[in-house]
Amino acid sequence: MSRGIFISMEGPDGSGKSTQIALLKEYLEGEGYDVLITREPGGNRISEAIREIILNKDYEEMSPVTEMMLYASARAQLIAQVVGPAIDSGKAVISDRFIDSSLVYQGMARGLGVETVLNVNKVAIGDYMPDVTFMLDLPAEVGIARKKDQKELDRMERESLEFHKKVAEGYRTLAGSFPDRIKTVDATLPIDEICGMIRSSVKALLDR
Numbered sequence: 001m002s003r004g005i006f007i008s009m010e011g012p013d014g015s016g017k018s019t020q021i022a023l024l025k026e027y028l029e030g031e032g033y034d035v036l037i038t039r040e041p042g043g044n045r046i047s048e049a050i051r052e053i054i055l056n057k058d059y060e061e062m063s064p065v066t067e068m069m070l071y072a073s074a075r076a077q078l079i080a081q082v083v084g085p086a087i088d089s090g091k092a093v094i095s096d097r098f099i100d101s102s103l104v105y106q107g108m109a110r111g112l113g114v115e116t117v118l119n120v121n122k123v124a125i126g127d128y129m130p131d132v133t134f135m136l137d138l139p140a141e142v143g144i145a146r147k148k149d150q151k152e153l154d155r156m157e158r159e160s161l162e163f164h165k166k167v168a169e170g171y172r173t174l175a176g177s178f179p180d181r182i183k184t185v186d187a188t189l190p191i192d193e194i195c196g197m198i199r200s201s202v203k204a205l206l207d208r
Contacts, residue, residue, distance in 0.1 A: 011136030014143030
Protein backbone atom coordinates (compact mmCIF):
# COMPACT_ATOMS: atom_id res chain seq x y z
CA MET A 1 0.00 0.00 0.00
CA SER A 2 1.41 3.38 -1.00
CA ARG A 3 1.91 6.12 1.55
CA GLY A 4 -0.63 8.93 1.44
CA ILE A 5 0.02 12.66 1.37
CA PHE A 6 0.16 15.11 4.23
CA ILE A 7 -0.78 18.78 3.79
CA SER A 8 -0.91 21.43 6.51
CA MET A 9 -2.61 24.81 6.39
CA GLU A 10 -1.04 27.58 8.44
CA GLY A 11 -1.46 31.27 9.05
CA PRO A 12 -2.45 33.86 11.63
CA ASP A 13 -5.87 33.73 13.25
CA GLY A 14 -8.58 34.82 10.81
CA SER A 15 -6.56 34.06 7.68
CA GLY A 16 -9.22 31.82 6.12
CA LYS A 17 -7.71 28.38 6.66
CA SER A 18 -11.04 26.61 7.18
CA THR A 19 -12.44 27.85 3.87
CA GLN A 20 -9.38 26.77 1.90
CA ILE A 21 -9.22 23.39 3.65
CA ALA A 22 -12.81 22.64 2.58
CA LEU A 23 -12.05 23.62 -1.01
CA LEU A 24 -8.84 21.56 -1.05
CA LYS A 25 -10.72 18.53 0.28
CA GLU A 26 -13.15 18.84 -2.60
CA TYR A 27 -10.27 18.97 -5.09
CA LEU A 28 -8.42 15.98 -3.64
CA GLU A 29 -11.59 13.89 -3.57
CA GLY A 30 -11.98 14.71 -7.24
CA GLU A 31 -8.49 13.31 -7.75
CA GLY A 32 -9.58 10.04 -6.15
CA TYR A 33 -8.21 10.47 -2.64
CA ASP A 34 -9.87 9.45 0.59
CA VAL A 35 -9.41 12.71 2.51
CA LEU A 36 -9.11 13.20 6.26
CA ILE A 37 -9.35 16.69 7.76
CA THR A 38 -8.04 17.29 11.24
CA ARG A 39 -7.14 20.26 13.40
CA GLU A 40 -4.62 21.32 16.01
CA PRO A 41 -4.84 21.21 18.87
CA GLY A 42 -7.49 18.50 18.75
CA GLY A 43 -8.58 15.81 16.35
CA ASN A 44 -9.21 13.00 18.86
CA ARG A 45 -10.61 12.60 22.36
CA ILE A 46 -7.41 13.20 24.30
CA SER A 47 -6.15 16.03 22.10
CA GLU A 48 -9.53 17.78 22.23
CA ALA A 49 -9.38 17.64 26.04
CA ILE A 50 -5.94 19.25 25.91
CA ARG A 51 -7.34 21.87 23.51
CA GLU A 52 -9.90 22.86 26.13
CA ILE A 53 -7.08 23.60 28.57
CA ILE A 54 -4.87 25.47 26.09
CA LEU A 55 -7.57 27.78 24.77
CA ASN A 56 -9.46 28.38 28.00
CA LYS A 57 -9.50 32.15 28.48
CA ASP A 58 -9.54 31.70 32.27
CA TYR A 59 -5.98 30.29 32.20
CA GLU A 60 -4.16 33.53 31.46
CA GLU A 61 -1.34 32.56 33.86
CA MET A 62 -0.24 29.62 31.66
CA SER A 63 3.52 29.75 31.13
CA PRO A 64 5.01 29.59 27.60
CA VAL A 65 6.76 26.31 28.46
CA THR A 66 3.53 24.73 29.68
CA GLU A 67 1.81 25.95 26.51
CA MET A 68 4.56 24.44 24.34
CA MET A 69 4.35 21.09 26.15
CA LEU A 70 0.56 20.93 25.93
CA TYR A 71 0.60 21.60 22.18
CA ALA A 72 3.28 18.95 21.70
CA SER A 73 1.30 16.45 23.78
CA ALA A 74 -1.87 17.03 21.77
CA ARG A 75 0.16 16.66 18.58
CA ALA A 76 1.78 13.42 19.71
CA GLN A 77 -1.61 11.85 20.38
CA LEU A 78 -2.96 13.10 17.04
CA ILE A 79 -0.04 11.56 15.17
CA ALA A 80 -0.28 8.25 17.02
CA GLN A 81 -4.03 7.83 16.78
CA VAL A 82 -5.14 9.69 13.64
CA VAL A 83 -2.61 11.25 11.28
CA GLY A 84 0.01 8.51 11.23
CA PRO A 85 -2.41 5.62 10.55
CA ALA A 86 -4.26 7.64 7.91
CA ILE A 87 -1.10 8.50 5.96
CA ASP A 88 0.21 4.96 6.26
CA SER A 89 -3.06 3.65 4.80
CA GLY A 90 -2.77 5.88 1.72
CA LYS A 91 -5.15 8.70 2.66
CA ALA A 92 -4.68 12.40 2.05
CA VAL A 93 -4.51 14.26 5.36
CA ILE A 94 -5.16 17.99 5.62
CA SER A 95 -4.31 19.47 9.00
CA ASP A 96 -5.53 22.86 10.19
CA ARG A 97 -2.19 23.82 11.78
CA PHE A 98 0.73 21.55 12.64
CA ILE A 99 4.27 21.93 13.96
CA ASP A 100 4.86 25.30 12.26
CA SER A 101 2.26 26.88 14.53
CA SER A 102 4.33 25.89 17.57
CA LEU A 103 7.55 27.13 15.99
CA VAL A 104 5.91 30.50 15.38
CA TYR A 105 3.61 30.98 18.40
CA GLN A 106 5.82 29.50 21.11
CA GLY A 107 9.24 29.60 19.47
CA MET A 108 9.08 33.13 18.07
CA ALA A 109 6.15 35.07 19.55
CA ARG A 110 6.62 33.60 23.06
CA GLY A 111 10.40 33.78 22.76
CA LEU A 112 11.25 30.16 23.61
CA GLY A 113 13.36 29.76 20.49
CA VAL A 114 12.65 27.79 17.33
CA GLU A 115 15.29 25.14 18.06
CA THR A 116 13.90 24.47 21.53
CA VAL A 117 10.35 24.03 20.24
CA LEU A 118 11.53 21.96 17.29
CA ASN A 119 13.48 19.57 19.50
CA VAL A 120 10.49 19.04 21.80
CA ASN A 121 8.21 18.37 18.86
CA LYS A 122 10.56 15.98 17.09
CA VAL A 123 9.61 13.43 19.73
CA ALA A 124 5.91 14.16 19.18
CA ILE A 125 5.81 13.84 15.39
CA GLY A 126 8.41 11.20 14.63
CA ASP A 127 8.81 10.86 10.86
CA TYR A 128 5.56 12.64 9.96
CA MET A 129 6.16 16.04 8.39
CA PRO A 130 3.84 17.70 5.84
CA ASP A 131 4.71 17.18 2.18
CA VAL A 132 3.62 20.77 1.62
CA THR A 133 2.45 23.57 3.92
CA PHE A 134 0.38 26.53 2.79
CA MET A 135 0.91 29.70 4.80
CA LEU A 136 -1.97 32.14 4.37
CA ASP A 137 -0.29 35.49 4.91
CA LEU A 138 -2.48 38.17 6.47
CA PRO A 139 -1.81 41.35 8.47
CA ALA A 140 -2.46 40.69 12.17
CA GLU A 141 -4.96 43.50 12.61
CA VAL A 142 -7.07 42.21 9.71
CA GLY A 143 -7.14 38.65 11.06
CA ILE A 144 -8.13 39.65 14.58
CA ALA A 145 -10.83 41.98 13.26
CA ARG A 146 -12.27 39.05 11.31
CA LYS A 147 -12.23 36.85 14.41
CA LYS A 148 -13.95 39.46 16.54
CA ASP A 149 -16.75 39.58 14.00
CA GLN A 150 -17.20 35.78 14.13
CA LYS A 151 -17.22 34.74 17.80
CA GLU A 152 -15.95 35.21 21.32
CA LEU A 153 -12.17 35.07 21.33
CA ASP A 154 -10.27 32.22 23.02
CA ARG A 155 -7.14 32.61 25.16
CA MET A 156 -4.74 32.74 22.22
CA GLU A 157 -6.93 35.02 20.13
CA ARG A 158 -7.25 37.44 23.07
CA GLU A 159 -3.50 38.12 23.08
CA SER A 160 -2.33 41.65 22.32
CA LEU A 161 -2.10 43.03 18.80
CA GLU A 162 1.66 43.20 19.29
CA PHE A 163 1.73 39.44 19.95
CA HIS A 164 -0.29 38.73 16.81
CA LYS A 165 2.02 40.95 14.79
CA LYS A 166 4.94 38.82 16.02
CA VAL A 167 3.02 35.73 14.89
CA ALA A 168 2.38 37.13 11.41
CA GLU A 169 6.03 38.15 11.03
CA GLY A 170 7.16 34.83 12.45
CA TYR A 171 5.26 32.95 9.77
CA ARG A 172 6.94 35.04 7.08
CA THR A 173 10.35 34.32 8.58
CA LEU A 174 9.64 30.59 8.82
CA ALA A 175 8.38 30.44 5.23
CA GLY A 176 11.64 32.05 4.13
CA SER A 177 13.59 29.38 5.99
CA PHE A 178 11.74 26.45 4.38
CA PRO A 179 10.77 27.65 0.88
CA ASP A 180 10.64 24.15 -0.60
CA ARG A 181 7.93 23.03 1.81
CA ILE A 182 6.13 26.20 2.89
CA LYS A 183 4.22 28.02 0.15
CA THR A 184 3.15 31.57 1.00
CA VAL A 185 -0.24 32.71 -0.28
CA ASP A 186 -1.61 36.25 0.03
CA ALA A 187 -4.73 35.77 2.17
CA THR A 188 -6.12 39.17 1.18
CA LEU A 189 -6.80 37.89 -2.33
CA PRO A 190 -10.27 36.64 -3.36
CA ILE A 191 -11.10 33.14 -2.15
CA ASP A 192 -11.14 31.63 -5.66
CA GLU A 193 -7.69 33.02 -6.48
CA ILE A 194 -6.23 31.59 -3.28
CA CYS A 195 -7.89 28.27 -4.05
CA GLY A 196 -6.41 28.24 -7.54
CA MET A 197 -2.89 28.85 -6.24
CA ILE A 198 -3.20 26.07 -3.67
CA ARG A 199 -4.61 23.61 -6.19
CA SER A 200 -1.80 24.39 -8.61
CA SER A 201 0.83 23.59 -5.97
CA VAL A 202 -0.94 20.42 -4.89
CA LYS A 203 -1.25 19.26 -8.51
CA ALA A 204 2.51 19.68 -8.89
CA LEU A 205 2.97 17.58 -5.76
CA LEU A 206 0.66 14.84 -7.04
CA ASP A 207 2.37 14.82 -10.45
CA ARG A 208 5.83 14.10 -9.01
